Amino acid sequence: MPIQYYIFLALALFSIGIIGVLTRRNAIIVFMCIELMLNSVNLLLVAFSKMHHAEALTAVADTTIGIDAQLFVFFIMVVAAAEVAVGLAIIVMMFRNTHSVDVHFLNRLKN
């Protein structure tokens, strides 16, 4: 598959995530859009890893060039799992204090 197709797909997913973060007021949906953006970056990393692997295979057979990007994706998933645990705890605490998950209630820090 041409690498541009994967880049365009990841860009479209990332842009949809940005639009979701900017247009929704529900904190949980905003958080889910952040997860969507993380996943689009993961997809792009795997595609680039396979691109470099294809280039290296033409020179040397049985090479493992490109494996680092896939391990990077693994660590991104690790960080995302930790982030979700803390983020959802923060949203639950916010709901307990304001009885709403509307992000507009959080502008009280402004004044």
Next chain:
Amino acid sequence: MSITEILFWFLSALALVGALMVVLSRNPVHSVLWLVATFFAISGHYILMNAQFLAIVNIIVYAGAIMVLFLFVIMLMNLNSEAEPRKSWMMQLAGVLAGGCFMMVLVSLVRQTAELGGKTALVKEGNIGLIKQLGMKLFSEYTVPFEISSVLFLSAMVGAVVIGKKD
């Protein structure tokens, strides 16, 4: 059109429709379910690129654990689908324009990049995505980051418990 291309276009369409429905759904539970569909489509892309380990981890961690956590929180809060107030249409238009401009700029940038012309991502072949290769690399070169990530998990767990505790 080979079966690989058909699978690629089908999975891409599924991912994009799922992502759009996450943003457009009024009910948060439907958003979570569409996001699970998107994650399954991305896992299908990983399998298509023979990154088997990442495909399985994506399904187990994202579609399995994280999305169930989201569903659990939404059901805990008993969020009503009509309860959410909408942003004003000016703000929504500004958000869509900002995201669209971002995508337009980057798409035109990629289209003009000469270095990417003719490059292809290897599909169906290559053995770097297999568990054996990744495990050898993870436990030889990347041992220290792997252990540090366990400390990160521990601190995240303690942090979540401390934040979520009632005073």
